[in-house]
Amino acid sequence: MTEQLAEYQDFHALDEFAAAADSRWTPAARDFIGLGAGRGLGILANESALQSWALRTRVLRDVSSIDTSTHVLGAQLAMPVLLGPSALHVLSTAEGEAATARAAARTGTVLVLSASTSRSIEDVAAAGARMWFQLYWGRDRERVTQLIRMAEEHGCTALCVTVDMSVPGVLGSRMAVALRGLGDARPLYVLPRDTQLDSGEWDHDSRLTWRDLEWMRATTTLPIVLKGIMTAEDARLAAEHGVDALVVSNHGGRALDTPRATIDALPEVVDAVAGTSTEVYVDGGFRTGTDIAVALALGARAVLIGRPVLWGLATGGEGGLVALLSLLRGQLTSVMGMVGAASVAEIDRARVCRTGAGDGSRHDSAGM
Amino acid sequence: MTEQLAEYQDFHALDEFAAAADSRWTPAARDFIGLGAGRGLGILANESALQSWALRTRVLRDVSSIDTSTHVLGAQLAMPVLLGPSALHVLSTAEGEAATARAAARTGTVLVLSASTSRSIEDVAAAGARMWFQLYWGRDRERVTQLIRMAEEHGCTALCVTVDMSVPGVLGSRMAVALRGLGDARPLYVLPRDTQLDSGEWDHDSRLTWRDLEWMRATTTLPIVLKGIMTAEDARLAAEHGVDALVVSNHGGRALDTPRATIDALPEVVDAVAGTSTEVYVDGGFRTGTDIAVALALGARAVLIGRPVLWGLATGGEGGLVALLSLLRGQLTSVMGMVGAASVAEIDRARVCRTGAGDGSRHDSAGM
Amino acid sequence: MTEQLAEYQDFHALDEFAAAADSRWTPAARDFIGLGAGRGLGILANESALQSWALRTRVLRDVSSIDTSTHVLGAQLAMPVLLGPSALHVLSTAEGEAATARAAARTGTVLVLSASTSRSIEDVAAAGARMWFQLYWGRDRERVTQLIRMAEEHGCTALCVTVDMSVPGVLGSRMAVALRGLGDARPLYVLPRDTQLDSGEWDHDSRLTWRDLEWMRATTTLPIVLKGIMTAEDARLAAEHGVDALVVSNHGGRALDTPRATIDALPEVVDAVAGTSTEVYVDGGFRTGTDIAVALALGARAVLIGRPVLWGLATGGEGGLVALLSLLRGQLTSVMGMVGAASVAEIDRARVCRTGAGDGSRHDSAGM
Amino acid sequence: MTEQLAEYQDFHALDEFAAAADSRWTPAARDFIGLGAGRGLGILANESALQSWALRTRVLRDVSSIDTSTHVLGAQLAMPVLLGPSALHVLSTAEGEAATARAAARTGTVLVLSASTSRSIEDVAAAGARMWFQLYWGRDRERVTQLIRMAEEHGCTALCVTVDMSVPGVLGSRMAVALRGLGDARPLYVLPRDTQLDSGEWDHDSRLTWRDLEWMRATTTLPIVLKGIMTAEDARLAAEHGVDALVVSNHGGRALDTPRATIDALPEVVDAVAGTSTEVYVDGGFRTGTDIAVALALGARAVLIGRPVLWGLATGGEGGLVALLSLLRGQLTSVMGMVGAASVAEIDRARVCRTGAGDGSRHDSAGM
């Protein structure tokens, strides 16, 4: 353990955590976590689209004190990075989501607890982290109500409703093998039920429409975050239905074979809700401080990270995740200094341009 | 056989069928089927152009019942996928086109029987599938008339006239070797003739013009489908000459060394016949549910698959092809759920955008 | 020899000739011929720019008789391909330029005899081919006059003045080695002189301007072809100075480290001399019938081939070159059939579009 | 020594110097010098962006006498290339910056002496080269004043203030290892101080703003060059604050993980100060005569080279660097001849276009 600490404390890139995690996971866990839907093109799309943006550095601005903090649904985060919901943290560390929650608490961010958590919400809540509850909205409306109540009772400060999995995703060949290989790692469903759902069983209500969201809006006073919005049209509908925040997300490339890159979809979503109180976050492929800065410049209030959380956990449990988040925050701090932004609010559209864009006089519209 | 079934029933991507087929074909058959004209750039063009399109997912739409069926020339298909014409199915399965026809019948689609079929039309018709007859229009007008009558008599519901091979294609080096290696696999020409054409003999009438098409239009009441249209100009001419449907096709990259990708040509063809009753289909490189959805979004009524039919047959005969088609339909169903389209008619232009397009507010014109 | 014939008669792509030639040349000859200036990026640029164009095929046009012939400076060629000037054909075949000339005569095209020929002009002229003489314009004006007279006397029908080497090119590292390795292969200068120039000696008059061209225009009645024009500005100057034809050329990537691709420069040159009698040809990377068709569609009257001539010669001397030219003509014939052009004049701008261009209604301007 | 001379005198590309240097450095030195921030994407960006520009060659212009000289801050340089500031030349040659200065003197260019020099300014000045002093502006204002005085006293003709490192850069994993491996190679700080800074200690004043620059402007009569300007906004501010020259630079990709390519930023900076007396230079990835010509065409007055200086030194000390600079000058001369520019002033915007740009009639705006 001490040795491991020694190792990852010295990591300088999230890639090093990824490599360490890969060497610790079983092949099935590695593929289940690392792969995407179909041929995995969505993962590549997310990452390569980020590289089509470059930062416009600014000089001779006072950056002696850089503040990476931001507010998300009114709560202050130490940095504009949330721990996105992902299933089965026990695959990565024995303590599962409890370790994740402690890391969230230590680094001043929020854990979005997955509906497919491998630890009970009580155990996770005990860590004292700020927590949102991510909901897969199943066919049983009563159970949905129970889940919402449960989230409220355990102090969750928002409901994150994942809407991009209304039907099963396109399963790739290696992912199919991985799923079989996971053995008896099963999501510990957060509510007692007569029969435990097993991980192969699909429980998403594919009949849902914005009407049903109105029902949910009336059911709880918790802020509602819709995860998986990729178009201006849906963003507008969300704002009209009183949704508090959106996550521009393609589920880390796990739902659709060839989804659009999330950073490509971000600007239209941001524009669509401009002037409303709906906040916009984004996830998918955020791996460096630069990536985060690009998202903020294009109008996101924060990013969520998915797989990196699991890399941190697999590398060193709670400590590994804390180290990963510190590294990311350090990178963001450096990047903010370079673009001359002492606060995240200063990271505006003029801080980025498309790579290859040769004309700064049109920088405010060039890439859009 | 039972073992093989076990294997391909578990495939999750058409690539797996392709790999299985490759391992069963002779090298000559593998190259004859897999390669294209010249350096094979047309094959790459078709596939990579498809990847320049991304889907725009929509959420909170009722997709509890997704209907993949469509109508093609007035007939209902279980999904918008036809089995495109290809020569010599005996290279892939001993029963040849009879197996293909049974798979078409079982999956509710249409078989377009190639003029270079390796089984007689009687044998194929016996399977009871809906069938179109694909015609290579040779120099002997009387024989053409006989072929049309034959198609009519065996219940074919359309004539598919392939017009993109008026001259021999540009032969690549490996393809030349493959052709020699095919040995005595020869198309069984569907009409008795004095001397059997051998596969090296070219019989396409390169004098043909739209005038001749008028003759054909007058000769039969069967709907006429022109296969191999790649421009707005020809699409307009086709509509003016009463052609019932067009297949935007570059013959799977087998005719021209470096043809335009079919998905790139599709929009101009669709626009050219807008407002007429001429239907538009497309083929070339369609391998996933996403690919099909992109074609529909850009205005195609259906896609044809060429090589995948042979992959299915080579992998497991009729059963292999049924499995492949089921997989494709499953993928399309998933994709439709993700883009919030409960029926194929709902897959409209707003469901796609160019990869890298960063501005949703212009999504309806951005990619065009 | 008979065996070699057997081999190359069966080639289906110029690449096969290239590979055969590579295996016969000494390493020094292979590099001297195959490489370009600097890092060789000009060679890549020429070839990859050609791949950014696609053909727009047309159907149901009478292509039963396809005529690949064209006129160049009033003379008929069997196909729109000239044998471009290149040094030292003895490196490729013992008979040198005499073999090349015989192949030109047999295939109905023109040989542009290089100023650095390795056979005397008398020997080459004996083959009875149509011939242009390519001139490197050295510092000694008297010698230039003698060269022009010599060309006139040996029946050359045009002077091809190469203007893109007014200063020595940027030498790459491997090319420098190759040049040393060529040993005593030296251009046999076509005029007797007191001291033989050796191949390392540079004799290009870098003081030349359009004024000097006026002198040359007055000195001879032979048509003047300027080789190495890459801009609209120079094309306009050339037309104003009574130049009969231009070759858009970057010297096969041998002059400048990173020149513009010739196919990218072609349209501006064509536009600049539109309405004048100045003809435009292009060279650099033309390897297939499609490549030639693209050049014609973008306004070139013909293409020149450089290295392929040497591939043909190295593979089988005169016979190898004849086979290569026949293959190329066959490919062009096939391509013309596919785009529905029975004559080269019909290969107009509407026959091509940029790869990836999704809108045919704008095809006439899209790529420009 | 004689043997080494023999070798590098024959080099034909800077790559050969790079390879020779790599084989002589320790692994730590090689990585410290060769790598960039984060994943090194900035290095790739600089080099690949340069390749998106092509030269437009011109012919029949008198290029018999090509003058590569230019003026920079009123002083004449033999060519538009300065030796950019870089730390610790002793890692490359035992004599360190003294060797560099002698090479600068011999080749008629300027050495920008790094604040992290490994030789004292007295030793370096002894070589008699023209010299600018590069300043990292630390927290101790008095020390900054002393450094300026020192530069003035040792005959430096400009102050080069590097402003793109106000905060520590994003450290990549391999770079972190390299830094540890450098052992006791430490910048010899140019002023006596109580305690020597060690190379790990960061001394950049991150509070600085344009206000402070006003102070510096008033403190010295030396011309002030700001290094690290990447936007039109900052360029305008610099001109307003009386800055004499700007270096468009991303610190050779060593500051930010994914900076914009400098050649992409150059045009907006040039436009922003057009009409003022502020000069613009650029650095990052300039490796050939073509690269330099592109920069000049896009409005830079000169380029700085960073790593190539160290390649030259490591290959052969002073002599190696002289050879490298001669090679570069030879390449530039050749390129100027090819684009028909007898002087650097003639290398205007019309000499370049984007690769792939097919329309010369719009060349003056196409790439912008």
Ligand SMILES: Cc1cc2nc3c(=O)[nH]c(=O)nc-3n(C[C@H](O)[C@H](O)[C@H](O)COP(=O)(O)O)c2cc1C
């Ligand atoms: C192994 C794994 C499990 C996931 N489980 C969930 C989940 O239960 N609920 C959910 O909304 N998203 C889930 N996601 C998606 C993530 O919340 C997030 O959208 C995605 O991972 C972000 O992309 P990134 O991994 O590239 O950072 C999961 C992702 C992974 C990798």
Ligand SMILES: Cc1cc2nc3c(=O)[nH]c(=O)nc-3n(C[C@H](O)[C@H](O)[C@H](O)COP(=O)(O)O)c2cc1C
């Ligand atoms: C082996 C083979 C044989 C073919 N034979 C014919 C044929 O006889 N008639 C025809 O119109 N098209 C023929 N085609 C073309 C297909 O109908 C279709 O246009 C093409 O294969 C579609 O591309 P895909 O293979 O990428 O799906 C053939 C294609 C292949 C691969």
Ligand SMILES: Cc1cc2nc3c(=O)[nH]c(=O)nc-3n(C[C@H](O)[C@H](O)[C@H](O)COP(=O)(O)O)c2cc1C
């Ligand atoms: C080995 C070699 C020698 C050449 N010698 C000459 C020459 O003497 N005169 C000339 O104008 N061009 C010369 N060229 C350039 C060719 O005429 C032509 O522009 C170029 O090769 C065309 O490109 P390609 O080789 O890609 O077809 C030479 C090219 C090669 C490869």
Ligand SMILES: Cc1cc2nc3c(=O)[nH]c(=O)nc-3n(C[C@H](O)[C@H](O)[C@H](O)COP(=O)(O)O)c2cc1C
């Ligand atoms: C090893 C190394 C040390 C450097 N040290 C300094 C420095 O002390 N001060 C400075 O302003 N720039 C420094 N630079 C940046 C260079 O001045 C220059 O901006 C950069 O190297 C240009 O890119 P190039 O190396 O691709 O030519 C350094 C660069 C390298 C490679």
